[in-house]
Amino acid sequence: xxxxxxxxxxxxxxxxxxxxxxxxxxxxxxxxxxxxxxxxxxxxxxxxxxxxxxxxxxxxxxxxxxxxxxxxxxxxxxxxxxxxxxxxxxxxxxxxxxxxxxxxxxxxxxxxxxxxxxxxxxxxxxxxxxxxxxxxxxxxxxxxxxxxxxxxxxxxxxxxxxxxxxxxxxxxxxxxxxxxxxxxxxxxxxxxxxxxxxxxxxxxxxxxxxxxxxxxxxxxxxxxxxxxxxxxxxxxxxxxxxxxxxxxxxxxxxxxxxxxxxxxxxxxxxxxxxxxxxxxxxxxxxxxxxxxxxxxxxxxxxxxxxxxxxxx
Numbered sequence: 001x002x003x004x005x006x007x008x009x010x011x012x013x014x015x016x017x018x019x020x021x022x023x024x025x026x027x028x029x030x031x032x033x034x035x036x037x038x039x040x041x042x043x044x045x046x047x048x049x050x051x052x053x054x055x056x057x058x059x060x061x062x063x064x065x066x067x068x069x070x071x072x073x074x075x076x077x078x079x080x081x082x083x084x085x086x087x088x089x090x091x092x093x094x095x096x097x098x099x100x101x102x103x104x105x106x107x108x109x110x111x112x113x114x115x116x117x118x119x120x121x122x123x124x125x126x127x128x129x130x131x132x133x134x135x136x137x138x139x140x141x142x143x144x145x146x147x148x149x150x151x152x153x154x155x156x157x158x159x160x161x162x163x164x165x166x167x168x169x170x171x172x173x174x175x176x177x178x179x180x181x182x183x184x185x186x187x188x189x190x191x192x193x194x195x196x197x198x199x200x201x202x203x204x205x206x207x208x209x210x211x212x213x214x215x216x217x218x219x220x221x222x223x224x225x226x227x228x229x230x231x232x233x234x235x236x237x238x239x240x241x242x243x244x245x246x247x248x249x250x251x252x253x254x255x256x257x258x259x260x261x262x263x264x265x266x267x268x269x270x271x272x273x274x275x276x277x278x279x280x281x282x283x284x285x286x287x288x289x290x291x292x293x294x295x296x297x298x299x300x301x302x303x304x305x306x307x308x309x310x311x312x
Contacts, residue, residue: 004108004111004112004303006111006206006207007107007108007111007206007210008299010206010207010209010210010211010214011210011211011213011214011217012214013211013214014210014211014212014213014214014215014216014217015214015215015217016214017211017214017215018214018215018216023215027212027215028212028213028215028216031208031209031211031212031215032209032212034204034208035103035204035205035208035209035212036174036175037174038201038204039201039202039204039205039208039209040102040174040175040178040205041174041175041177041178042178042197042198042201042202042205043106043118043198043201043202043205044122044126044175044178044179044182045178045181045182045198046195046198046199046202047115047118047119047122047182047202048119048122048178048179048182048183048186049182049185049186049190056120056255056256056257056258057120057123057257059248059253059257059258059261060120060121060123060124060127060128060257060260060261060264061123061124061127061128062128063124063128063244063261063264063265064097064098064101064124064127064128064129064132064264064265065128065132066247067097067240067243067244067265068097068098068132068136070243071096071097071235071240072093072097074235074239075089075092075093075096075235076089076093078231079092082227082228082231084225084227084228085283086144087144087281087282087283088225088228088283088286090140090144090277090282091277091282091283091286091287092228092232093140094136094137094140094141094273094276094277094282095232095269095270095273095274095277095287095290095291096232096235096236096269096290097132097136098129098132098133098136098137098269098270098273099129099236099240099264099265099266099267099268099269099270100267100268100269100270100271100295100298101121101124101125101128101129101264101267101270102121102125102129102130102175103209103213103270103271104209104213104267104268104295104298105121105124105125105263105264105267106118106121106122106125106205106206107205107206107209107210108263108267108302108306109121109260109263109264110206112263112302112303112306113259113260113263113306117256117259117260120256120257120260120261121260121264122179124260124261124264125175125264126175126176126179129264129270130170130173130175130176131170133270133272133273133276134169134170134173135170137273137276137277138169138276141276141277141279141280141282142280144280144282145279145280145281145282213271213295216271217292217295217296225286228283228286229286229289229290229293232269232286232290232294233290233293233294233297236267236268236269236290236294237266237268237294237297237298237301238266238301240265240266241262241263241265241266241305243265244258244261244262244265245262248261248262254312259309259312262305262309263302263305263306263309266298266301266302266305267298267302268291268294268295268297268298269287269290269291269294271291274287274288274290274291
């Protein structure tokens with residue numbers, strides 16, 4: 001519980017410091033860059049050696065892709081029944097299947113389950129969420145996006161993404177490189193100095209991430225239809241983890257890999273996916289509301305999911 005309270009404190013600090021002029025608007029960008037290139041790779045290298053290879057690893061690797069197919073089909077059906085615009089449907093297709101599985105998922109799993117559960121979350125995030133972000137979300141934004149916001153704030157035509165560019169994005173993504181490196185070096189014991197360095201750098205992950213998230217947290221529903229917002233929040237925070245849990249029970253699966261997959265499926269919409277949708281001009285106010293309210297509500301739903309999983 002102490003770790004969960006710390007997460008709320010870091011989040012609140014970030015939200016409060018947004019009003020302090022000493023913190024520029026670029027603060028989240030700088031912090032997220034440090035996390036992406038330093039803290040998160042350090043955490044991956046720190047935790048991967050404790051990962052034991054088994055068939056259970058297929059569960060967190062496959063669940064995100066199965067959910068992507070199921071949720072996308074559901075969004076298309078709901079969009080037709082509720083007469084949503086194409087922009088809303090595509091925005092939901094980009095944002096809903098992908099959860100905040102690293103920036104929020106890792107700290108929450110460590111706080112509510114323990115650090116030894118993190119390797120399964122890393123498989124879910126890197127094999128599932130990140131690869132889907134670099135492919136699925138990017139392709140949809142390129143095909144259906146109406147505009148991108150340039151460095152000067154002006155509207156620009158959406159850029160097309162080539163397969164080579166997507167492959168390069170995946171292969172040069174620092175946490176993914178750290179995952180590959182950690183798997184290759186799994187049987188090698190880190191020297192004490194390297195281990196201490198990784199521990200210290202990984203320790204910066206939670207406060208920096210939650211501060212950055214709090215700093216850019218926004219809530220707005222002005223001018224938006226409530227049906228896609230309420231449907232999106234219900235699908236993301238309740239239906240997706242319920243589908244994973246029900247599927248696991250039907251197949252007779254259990255263990256850490258299953259529980260982590262359920263919990264990661266319960267994460268609110270991914271901030272990076274939301275940024276892609278907004279940069280492409282796809283229902284930006286709806287996307288901002290999904291990310292903001294999803295994050296806020298997740299501090300209620302995630303502890304409930306954790307409690308339920310501990311009872312099973």
